[in-house]
Amino acid sequence: VRIFRSRIYTAVALLVLLLLIGVIGFKYVSQYSWIDALYMTVITITTVGFGEVYPLDPASKIFTMLLILTSIIIVGYALTVITEYILSRNNLEELKQK
Amino acid sequence: VRIFRSRIYTAVALLVLLLLIGVIGFKYVSQYSWIDALYMTVITITTVGFGEVYPLDPASKIFTMLLILTSIIIVGYALTVITEYILSRNNLEELKQK
Amino acid sequence: VRIFRSRIYTAVALLVLLLLIGVIGFKYVSQYSWIDALYMTVITITTVGFGEVYPLDPASKIFTMLLILTSIIIVGYALTVITEYILSRNNLEELKQK
Amino acid sequence: VRIFRSRIYTAVALLVLLLLIGVIGFKYVSQYSWIDALYMTVITITTVGFGEVYPLDPASKIFTMLLILTSIIIVGYALTVITEYILSRNNLEELKQK
Ligand SMILES: [K+]
Ligand SMILES: [K+]
Numbered sequence: 299v300r301i302f303r304s305r306i307y308t309a310v311a312l313l314v315l316l317l318l319i320g321v322i323g324f325k326y327v328s329q330y331s332w333i334d335a336l337y338m339t340v341i342t343i344t345t346v347g348f349g350e351v352y353p354l355d356p357a358s359k360i361f362t363m364l365l366i367l368t369s370i371i372i373v374g375y376a377l378t379v380i381t382e383y384i385l386s387r388n389n390l391e392e393l394k395q396k
Numbered sequence: 397v398r399i400f401r402s403r404i405y406t407a408v409a410l411l412v413l414l415l416l417i418g419v420i421g422f423k424y425v426s427q428y429s430w431i432d433a434l435y436m437t438v439i440t441i442t443t444v445g446f447g448e449v450y451p452l453d454p455a456s457k458i459f460t461m462l463l464i465l466t467s468i469i470i471v472g473y474a475l476t477v478i479t480e481y482i483l484s485r486n487n488l489e490e491l492k493q494k
Numbered sequence: 495v496r497i498f499r500s501r502i503y504t505a506v507a508l509l510v511l512l513l514l515i516g517v518i519g520f521k522y523v524s525q526y527s528w529i530d531a532l533y534m535t536v537i538t539i540t541t542v543g544f545g546e547v548y549p550l551d552p553a554s555k556i557f558t559m560l561l562i563l564t565s566i567i568i569v570g571y572a573l574t575v576i577t578e579y580i581l582s583r584n585n586l587e588e589l590k591q592k
Numbered sequence: 593v594r595i596f597r598s599r600i601y602t603a604v605a606l607l608v609l610l611l612l613i614g615v616i617g618f619k620y621v622s623q624y625s626w627i628d629a630l631y632m633t634v635i636t637i638t639t640v641g642f643g644e645v646y647p648l649d650p651a652s653k654i655f656t657m658l659l660i661l662t663s664i665i666i667v668g669y670a671l672t673v674i675t676e677y678i679l680s681r682n683n684l685e686e687l688k689q690k
Contacts (some may be wrong), residue, residue, distance in 0.1 A: 327492065327689075331650045332445075334457075340443065340464055341464070345638060346440060346443045347443075348447050348448050349642050349643045350448045359627060359628075359631045362631070363630065363631060366632075369628060374674075381479075382678060384480060385483070385678070385682045388483045388484070388487070389682070389685075389686055391487075404536045431555060434559065435555045438562055444562060445541075446544075446545050446546050447545045447546070470575065478570075478574070482578060482581070483581070486581045490585055503639050529650050529653060529654070532657065533653045533657060535654070536657045540639060540660050540664065541641075541653070542639045542641040544641045544642075545643045580676060586678070
């Protein structure tokens with residue numbers, strides 16, 4: 299249980315870091331306002347993807363692709379942690395039933 | 397089984413609540429018509445994200461981000477309930493096989 | 495195993511039906527060309543959601559929302575079938591190891 | 593364990609292949625620049641779907657649909673491999689507990 303708690307903290311910390319990288323990137327690479335940079339980061343990471351807030355130059359497109367790829371790895375890690383947590387809880391209940 | 401039934405009801409109730417929050421938010425924060433507010437809510441929650449029906453002002457962007465984050469938590473809860481339900485049914489079948 | 499095979503066939507049949515409903519709907523409700531209706535259906539069901547091929551009138555928006563909701567149910571059913579199939583194969587291997 | 597390692601390599605190879613097909617397709621079917629073709633491929637495969645970088649002609653729409661469908665199969669394969677890997681690790685731990 300302790301192992302899962304620390305892994306869940308790691309996953310949450312990585313997601314916050316991802317949000318920070320996104321906001322700073324769109325602010326300084328794409329010259330977005332803070333609110334637009336946060337909005338663009340949220341719709342990118344969650345794959346809602348309404349559309350670029352303002353058209354992106356090539357450097358911004360490369361940054362966006364790197365953000366998407368990093369996002370997949372971190373979200374994938376978070377999903378694995380959650381799945382393993384559900385499975386381990388499931389095993390415990392199974393053992394109790396026996 | 398009873399526990400799952402009540403959890404599934406909770407998940408469905410939360411999803412209906414999410415839809416209501418979205419519609420009311422886009423209606424009054426973003427001045428959308430009822431049909432556009434519902435359409436915007438559905439394409440946001442499901443991450444289809446065709447694009448904002450009308451451009452969003454900063455307040456609407458903040459509301460949209462909050463809706464997306466709430467949506468992730470509720471959809472995540474619903475998926476966990478469904479996964480646990482499938483796993484528990486799977487365990488029952490396993491026990492029967494023995 | 496036979497049960498899973500018939501369930502997988504059901505899931506595939508439902509997905510083909512969903513595609514047909516989408517194409518016919520965008521063709522006749524939204525007056526899209528066949529190719530645009532198919533393209534719109536594919537980007538809607540898969541939640542890629544590049545954007546509406548042409549702006550949608552209220553009736554088309556309602557149709558699109560119904561298509562998205564039907565899509566979620568059918569894709570959810572397909573995912574459940576696949577998950578149960580993986581789990582049952584997993585159980586069989588577990589039994590063999592004992 | 594070895595079986596999973598080779599399956600994970602297959603999944604990674606298929607994803608790289610998918611990326612290559614997407615880039616070459618958007619470059620030559622849709623006349624995109626290399627960077628736009630890569631960007632379009634990444635936002636298509638990940639279903640972020642901000643919007644077509646430039647409007648697509650019918651041939652490009654057919655290519656995009658084929659790319660999305662291929663993507664679903666390959667991502668589905670990758671997810672199945674990962675799920676089975678998590679489950680098998682879970683079984684090993686269960687056996688150890690007994
Ligand atoms: K999308
Ligand atoms: K979009």
